[in-house]
Amino acid sequence: MEWRVFRGSDAVREGLLSEHQLRNSAWAHLCHDIYADARLKLDHKLLCQAYALRLPAPVVFAGPSAAHLHGVPHAATYTDDVHVIVPPNMRLAHRRGLHSHALALTPEEKTLASGLHATSGPRTAWDCAVWLELGSAVAIVDSLLALRAATRDELTDLATQYLDKPWTSRVRRVFDLSDGLSGSPAESHLRIGLITAGLPRPLVRYPVELATGRVIRPRLSWPRYKLAVEYESREARNLDVVHRKQRGHLISAGWTVLTVTSPRAHRDFTGVAREIRRVLTALGWR
Template sequence: MGAELFHYSELLASGWSREQVRSQTEADSLVRLTRGVYAPTADARADNRLAAIFERLPDGAVAGFHTGAMLHGFGDVRSERLHVIVPAGTVVPRIRGVVAHESVVPVRDPVIRQGVPCAPAARCAIDLARTLRRMDALPVLDLCLRVGACLPDELRAEVAKHRALRGVCQARQLATLADPRAECRQESQLRLVLVDAGLPVPEPQFWVYDGHGVALFRIDLVYRERRIGIEYDGSSHLDHDRLNHDRSRMNWLADQRWRMRHFTARDLYRRPAHITTTIRALLTTP
């Protein structure tokens, strides 16, 4: 697991007294990473704390859910607690800050991440897609594909292993919709709002070319046959230089007969019906 870790019982067996362990800990020569597990001060890093907790977990435990996604590089939804997957019926010691998920679906071929066993990326993604809100789940799947943690076929294959489990219908729908081209959480959520309203699936990150075949601008979401462009405007669009660029960009796109609509966080989270009504009207306008 990388750095050398010492169990309290091992220190006592090697000749240390309880008082020595206490004094070395108080002097910061020894660090208590978790109950009963210590490391030299130089080795007391966050990944070693993770490894130390795994020293207390039963055989077969692997990092999963939020923690697994973070270890694989697509931790879009954070959790302060460590999430692990254990086989059903496993007795897990109560450890502060650890959430143990008993699973009837075995974790096949775990991988090592930061020195600890971790469920494969597709397993972590689908577990989250089953259990998170839809608006949180799709960004996780999009980011999983975007960083290359797994492939779309792997997501769909993983869903098949979870049939009859809670939330599997949602996970199956979202795995089909997941797209590695999505570039931010809000863009994924905007796409989901449109799809859940019964509108066609828009195409993410579409390049628009000039008459010489030079790619000039990208649009967050498009219905290319109708020349409808949809943009999420976050706080970065309030920058003065960005505003000037956006104005020039919008004028050029309008000259090319693109019908652009821009939405903000207020639209996305407080009045999504405004978004769907606006885009539906455009789609039905000749």
């Protein structure tokens, strides 16, 4: 049972563990009758592995759960519900922590991700766009594009394929706002927040060529107004020497550079948007 996810009833029946031993701290109880070695990382993948032992074969992991399995850790955490898609004619008994969706999938929309049955990258992007709020959906699709779990052409083809669906306009908006160059989910949320606040859409990692021939790619920018916004995460604040030098080069080239720190973006986003709006207006945006 070491380093494994397993059925408690199987371990007891085979004499590997007693019911009393299952209750000690060596084993993590994940869901009904499912346990894991407590040394394993308690993340969303572990939850999916647990439910994979309980659910019938036609079921596939979907939405944020599938995104996590495709390599997007911020898509879902250990405390989030596990999302699955079941065939339209199948009904699952209600299980706490499990969110099931009765939908038809084509063979091309199913794959293996992290060793489990999951929706393909493009289908995962579609479901996240339908099920999640705008910022979270775009952040996940940004990451799927960056990982090449989905391509821009695949997303376009999928949106075209489902033109008759009532939520297609919402999905198209998520896909249009997504950008595989975004460096982190926090940057994605900042970008989408600024757009929904009514500011012009910033470009991600736009290449700014200096007179020396050197190219700098600020995280967000409005080249027409020579305004760049750099997002500074809490972890990077003492390690950002390179980016600080790049900001100096941009300023020397006539750009205005604003720095948005992670704490401020979370505590005072309205103030951040107001400041960027004020600077853009001063630079000629109307």
